[in-house]
Amino acid sequence: MLLENAKVGKTVEKRIKNRIIYSVCLAVLGVTSAVIGVGGFLPVELSDYLSGFYSGVGTGLIVAAIITIIRNIRTLKNEKLLKEKEIYENDERNKMIGLKTWSYTGYAMFIILYVGLLAAGFISEMVLNTILVILGVYALCLFFARLYCNKTM
Amino acid sequence: MKNYIKELRKEKRISQEELAAAVSVTRQTIISLENGKYNASLLLAHEIAKYFGKAIEEVFIFEEDTEA
Incomplete structure (x- = not known):
């Protein structure tokens, strides 16, 4: 049992x-x-717009990365935080919540894209084609994810 | 699926926090289990039953008419 716990801690x-x-x-x-x-x-x-966009995205990424690094290093150095993190991440209800959240978000995204596709026809053909491509890529991702899950589970 | 976790926990005089720590889940999971909002996996059900020194079917009652 102790060895099992140690293994989980290491993971x-x-x-x-x-x-x-x-x-x-x-x-x-x-x-x-x-x-x-x-x-x-x-x-x-x-x-100016693109310059601001790239600078903004870059700065955002740097800040997010630094915060994540600091938080994770703090967790690694603190035995109590590490144990809490271990329980939180291995908790089956949390895992289920995570899966369902992704699933609901996926459905919502699909509906939003479809409504956007219908509305885009009245605005611009270019926007319509862009959304169509996004929807196509989304459907392909869904198909391959299902295929992968079917093979591995 | 019904369960007797709350009753067994009170009988043993332990808190939700202690039970959660013993079976390596969060306190929120124990609360959800006790309220019937969440059904435990076979693995967790086994861990909880083992903790109370009982068989799974003595802690968790599967009702055929109820959806899992």
Whole structure:
């Protein structure tokens, strides 16, 4: 039993360490976006809107990544927080809530996209085609996710 | 699915927090189980029954007419 617990603890620890690595990657991505936003070295001139957009997205990513890194390092260093995190993440009700949240969001997104598609026809053909492509990609993702789940479960 | 978690917990004089810690779930999960808002998985049902030293069917009552 003790060995099992130790194994679970290690899994959570590994998961948190991986999260820190992903956050560092996100921060690098953020820095790249922010640098693109600032521009100057790019062969094409960015409009004020695009420059602001890339800088904003980049800064947001950097801030989010830094917060995530700090929180995860704090959790790793504190045995009590680590145990709490382990219970929270392994709790089957929380896992179920997470799955259902994604599922409901997926349904909502599909309906919103469909309504948007109908409304876009009255606004612009380009917007309509864009939403159509998004809807198509969404449907494909859904199809392949189902295929994957069917094979693995 | 009905269960006797609340009764067994009170009989044993332990808090929801203590039971949650013993079976490695959050206190909220124990609350939801006791209120009948959430049905435990087989694994959790086994853990809870083991904790109380009972068989699963003594803690959890499966009603055929009720949806899981």
